[in-house]
Amino acid sequence: MSDCIAVFETTHETLRAEEFFRAQKVPFRPVLRPRGLGASCRMALRFAEEELEKARKAVAEGNLVLKSFHRFDGGAWVKI
Amino acid sequence: MIYLDDASTSFPKPPSVHEAMLHALRDVGANPGRGGYASAREADRLLYETRSLAADFFGAADSSRVVFTPGCTYSLNMALKGLLKAGDHVVVCGRQHNAVVRPLAAVGPAVSNFDWDGRGQFDAKAFSRLLRPETKAVVVNHASNVDGLLFPLDELRDAANGVPLVIDCAQTAGVVEIRTGERDVVCAPGHKGLWGSAGVGILAFGKKIELEPVVVGGTGSFSEDAGAPPAYPDRLEPGTMNLPGIAALGAGMREVGAVGVANVFRKKMALALDACERLSKIRGVKIYWPADEARRVPLFSFTVEGLDPSEAADLLDRDHGIACRSGLHCALRAHVELGTFPVGTVRFAPGYFNVPGDVDAFAAAVGEIAKKR
Numbered sequence: 001m002s003d004c005i006a007v008f009e010t011t012h013e014t015l016r017a018e019e020f021f022r023a024q025k026v027p028f029r030p031v032l033r034p035r036g037l038g039a040s041c042r043m044a045l046r047f048a049e050e051e052l053e054k055a056r057k058a059v060a061e062g063n064l065v066l067k068s069f070h071r072f073d074g075g076a077w078v079k080i
Numbered sequence: 081m082i083y084l085d086d087a088s089t090s091f092p093k094p095p096s097v098h099e100a101m102l103h104a105l106r107d108v109g110a111n112p113g114r115g116g117y118a119s120a121r122e123a124d125r126l127l128y129e130t131r132s133l134a135a136d137f138f139g140a141a142d143s144s145r146v147v148f149t150p151g152c153t154y155s156l157n158m159a160l161k162g163l164l165k166a167g168d169h170v171v172v173c174g175r176q177h178n179a180v181v182r183p184l185a186a187v188g189p190a191v192s193n194f195d196w197d198g199r200g201q202f203d204a205k206a207f208s209r210l211l212r213p214e215t216k217a218v219v220v221n222h223a224s225n226v227d228g229l230l231f232p233l234d235e236l237r238d239a240a241n242g243v244p245l246v247i248d249c250a251q252t253a254g255v256v257e258i259r260t261g262e263r264d265v266v267c268a269p270g271h272k273g274l275w276g277s278a279g280v281g282i283l284a285f286g287k288k289i290e291l292e293p294v295v296v297g298g299t300g301s302f303s304e305d306a307g308a309p310p311a312y313p314d315r316l317e318p319g320t321m322n323l324p325g326i327a328a329l330g331a332g333m334r335e336v337g338a339v340g341v342a343n344v345f346r347k348k349m350a351l352a353l354d355a356c357e358r359l360s361k362i363r364g365v366k367i368y369w370p371a372d373e374a375r376r377v378p379l380f381s382f383t384v385e386g387l388d389p390s391e392a393a394d395l396l397d398r399d400h401g402i403a404c405r406s407g408l409h410c411a412l413r414a415h416v417e418l419g420t421f422p423v424g425t426v427r428f429a430p431g432y433f434n435v436p437g438d439v440d441a442f443a444a445a446v447g448e449i450a451k452k453r
Binding site: 031 | 112116121125131143309311312313314
């Protein structure tokens with residue numbers, strides 16, 4: 001199993017997402033968005049791949065403006 | 081000093097407001113939205129939590145549509161310039177401040193004024209007759225900073241029939257309950273009724289409102305695009321945010337919330353009623369305050385016959401250590417409507433932290449000044 005990243009539209013949305021990830025009991029770590037995933041200095045939420053379904057549920061629950069989910073695969077972040 | 085100029089800015093501030101500002105400066109320090117390290121994340125969180133608090137405070141359904149600005153004047157500029165262009169039409173209600181008059185003059189829409197002095201019912205039919213197909217906004221001063229006239233927002237919202245409402249809450253934020261409707265743009269200062277510091281204002285708007293940015297620049301997001309970010313709040317928050325001021329505003333809102341807006345109103349109103357009753361017994365003093373209690377907030381103006389208001393305010397300060405603002409209060413039209421142009425008035429604007437003894441001293445001082453004139 002690898003790690004995943006959830007990228008949201010703004011920092012505001014990322015912080016809002018944290019609340020819903022916590023509510024869904026998804027362990028996560030706020031990290032700086034990897035450079036390959038957009039030109040900004042913003043944060044993303046990193047979590048274990050086995051939590052992906054719960055993370056999707058958190059996004060739906062919070063009606064969050066998600067840009068994309070990515071999985072770390074072969075040394076790079078691949079959109080899923 | 082007895083400070084009676086709460087309509088200019090609230091003073092004193094609660095100790096938690098000082099501490100929050102100091103904490104942001106001393107312990108956080110970083111720039112929100114510009115880094116991934118621990119203190120930058122803490123700055124992000126402080127901004128986010130204060131924004132969420134402000135959304136709750138102003139009944140805004142979507143906290144991403146609550147934006148921090150450098151003050152209420154900036155909020156009004158961003159609202160009016162973000163909504164309007166030359167050739168549009170607006171209806172202006174209430175006793176307008178220059179924070180509305182000047183941006184409207186700069187943008188150049190056709191303006192219709194709906195004059196109402198608080199006597200009798202709000203005439204929705206007369207108001208509706210001013211609306212045109214090209215009416216893009218109704219701009220209302222929720223309460224006058226000169227005579228305290230409170231405009232009935234719910235009735236106005238109904239009569240506006242879907243036209244966006246730009247609401248100047250300079251004198252009502254933290255004093256009167258305000259809910260942000262889906263076509264409302266609420267403009268509020270952080271340093272008056274919300275007990276924060278100067279340099280921070282709030283712009284809260286509903287989901288049916290889209291605002292063009294007036295100022296653009298770096299936001300730490302969407303950096304590959306030359307245009308303003310498409311998403312709120314980033315779209316309207318370019319440049320480095322005033323984090324110490326925002327922290328202070330958060331602390332101020334928590335303090336107001338703990339007291340309760342209705343209790344703030346009640347206490348200030350008791351002081352204003354007491355002052356009004358005493359001043360009304362002093363010969364030569366004229367008070368400017370709507371008679372209908374439902375149509376006013378706890379501040380009023382007064383004049384002393386035969387005495388320039390600036391001289392009266394100077395005597396209050398010099399001889400009695402009482403701070404009141406005099407003159408036109410940046411609200412020319414209000415004074416024209418009240419018949420107090422060009423000299424203006426002296427304003428009595430108590431704060432939540434004033435005590436009945438302050439009113440005793442104030443009334444005695446005005447009595448003495450009126451006797452000597």
